[in-house]
Amino acid sequence: MSLEWSHGKLWLLTFFPGVYCQAYVAEDEDQTVIIGASAVMSEAEIKQMDNKRQNRVLMSVFSCFCLLLLAAVLPIPMVLPRKRNQGSPDKSEGPMEAPSDAPSASPTSVNFVEFLDILKPLYPSEKMFDKAFSDVETPQSKAATWASTVGSIGLAGNNARMISRFALATFYYSTNGEKWAHCGQNSANCALQYQWLGGENECEWLHVSCQDPQEGDHLVTTLDFREL
Amino acid sequence: MLPAVLLRVLTFPCLKEKVNREKNNVEGTLPFEMVFLHNLERISIVNEYLKGSIPHEWSSMTALRKSENEVAINLYLAPTFCFNYSTSTGQVMFRDNSLTGTFPEFLFGEDNVLEVLHLGENQMMGTVMPFNSSTLKDLWIHDNGFTGQIPSAFGRLQNLSKFPPNRDLLAFVLNHGRCLRAFS
Numbered sequence: 260m261s262l263e264w265s266h267g268k269l270w271l272l273t274f275f276p277g278v279y280c281q282a283y284v285a286e287d288e289d290q291t292v293i294i295g296a297s298a299v300m301s302e303a304e305i306k307q308m309d310n311k312r313q314n315r316v317l318m319s320v321f322s323c324f325c326l327l328l329l330a331a332v333l334p335i336p337m338v339l340p341r342k343r344n345q346g347s348p349d350k351s352e353g354p355m356e357a358p359s360d361a362p363s364a365s366p367t368s369v370n371f372v373e374f375l376d377i378l379k380p381l382y383p384s385e386k387m388f389d390k391a392f393s394d395v396e397t398p399q400s401k402a403a404t405w406a407s408t409v410g411s412i413g414l415a416g417n418n419a420r421m422i423s424r425f426a427l428a429t430f431y432y433s434t435n436g437e438k439w440a441h442c443g444q445n446s447a448n449c450a451l452q453y454q455w456l457g458g459e460n461e462c463e464w465l466h467v468s469c470q471d472p473q474e475g476d477h478l479v480t481t482l483d484f485r486e487l
Numbered sequence: 488m489l490p491a492v493l494l495r496v497l498t499f500p501c502l503k504e505k506v507n508r509e510k511n512n513v514e515g516t517l518p519f520e521m522v523f524l525h526n527l528e529r530i531s532i533v534n535e536y537l538k539g540s541i542p543h544e545w546s547s548m549t550a551l552r553k554s555e556n557e558v559a560i561n562l563y564l565a566p567t568f569c570f571n572y573s574t575s576t577g578q579v580m581f582r583d584n585s586l587t588g589t590f591p592e593f594l595f596g597e598d599n600v601l602e603v604l605h606l607g608e609n610q611m612m613g614t615v616m617p618f619n620s621s622t623l624k625d626l627w628i629h630d631n632g633f634t635g636q637i638p639s640a641f642g643r644l645q646n647l648s649k650f651p652p653n654r655d656l657l658a659f660v661l662n663h664g665r666c667l668r669a670f671s
Binding site: 381383387398399402422423425426427429430433434435438439440441470478479480481482483484485 | 509510511512513514515516517518519520521522523524525526527528529530531532533535536537544580
């Protein structure tokens, strides 16, 4: 801040560039007294201020317009899907009443090598095990590949059921399952749930029956290929 | 004129099924890994293309032991209604395939509970070895390549009631929906 005397007026250079304070002073013999003060702006500054004010008004109007536009447009996509669903009776309009039955499947299946480690002690001899998995084309190798990948989804930790599914898969590959007339994997004449290696629940595969399937134990008790 | 009972035998529905039944193209060998199905009581694969022998390790199938269930092995082709077995009876039916090997006497271990063993119409060879069983009711080994004599020990199989020596002899007649032994 600086002080400047000029014809009975005291100019105070303020902290803000371009803005001055004009102080009116009265002088007598002994002292000088400030009797009034006002802010003083140049014409250019006033124009600049007017322009800013105009810009603010324009910005306000534009903002209001945008808000109105958003308010008018946003509800449209919220309404349209409902209209689309009205044509399909199997889709509910509201949210699901209950969560899905089970948590989503485990993202990772059992590792093939880990699965072989589980199987190995079950074989009567190491020689028999080695022979069974000597080649990727043996029924056991194919079955273990299936049982440790697609066939193990959601079964991580349930070794008993994985071994049971492996046994069924080994039977499938040992008996030319790919060419079965009925309900082999990807069979065109069989619903997915009844397809061997296709349906999630082996107790529903054609010819397979389990003990108390409702219990969830999946204990296979019967293989009856007389039933078609 | 044929006796009425024989006429009924000639129209035996259990034999008709063999003619009409559609094959599923089950072709290959029986894997050892079936022993992993610890609760397997019945397996019926008939009139198909199975080959090879019954794995010796099947003797350890737990559901075929005395521990929990009454089980039978039934290598045979016939609809279930031909037999009056309880639902818990296990059966293994492999009749009319191309199984080879010898008679699987190893299935009759010390604590076996087999009720039915049908091996008819396969290509098994060798002699039929004697075995003991207090539960065996049905034993079909006809139309194979077995040689030698029927073991005299079969006479001590107290529950054995159906034992057709070959397919040319009619073994059962249908009597009020039940299959009964007629000839042997």
